[in-house]
């Protein structure tokens with residue numbers, strides 16, 4: 001994963017998820033970023049997370065890999081070469097404290113292994129990808145699922161917004177937001193990320 005450059009993430013991009021955390025639905029995309037050091041690959045590995053800092057929540061998301069430099073007017077299909085599934089891991093109790101103080105979220109969102117991704121797959125285009133169901137399974141039980149047609153800000157809007165404000169280049173990732181169903185993880189739970197019925201990545205959680 002040495003080719004990954006910037007990691008952009010979208011907050012509150014699914015209405016039911018914004019509501020489950022008691023947040024307002026935003027009127028423009030809400031973007032934050034993670035260090036590229038946060039990447040971990042879900043390749044049947046054991047992945048470690050902080051064990052003593054309160055709840056660690058899973059946020060299952062579609063992840064886009066940018067393949068070309070953003071310019072105004074470029075379509076999603078011209079810019080996105082490949083896609084993956086990922087989990088934007090979040091220290092929820094830490095985040096709540098930071099939010100209350102008005103501080104940046106980095107400690108809650110940017111820790112090591114907080115950006116877990118599957119292997120990459122060719123991007124099938126907007127129309128096909130927004131209809132597909134993606135899901136997170138814990139010990140063979142489905143615990144989170146969504147489809148990109150339910151996004152508040154669609155892929156073109158997100159890419160235009162991020163491209164205009166921050167630039168986008170080959171090797172940048174976009175975590176496109178989580179649907180509802182975020183919960184705390186526990187020691188030794190086994191997770192699988194599925195695109196339709198296909199397992200794209202899996203790992204076991206360790207809390208240390």
Ligand code: ZN
Pocket residue numbers: 009010011059061088175177178
């Ligand atoms: Zn997220």
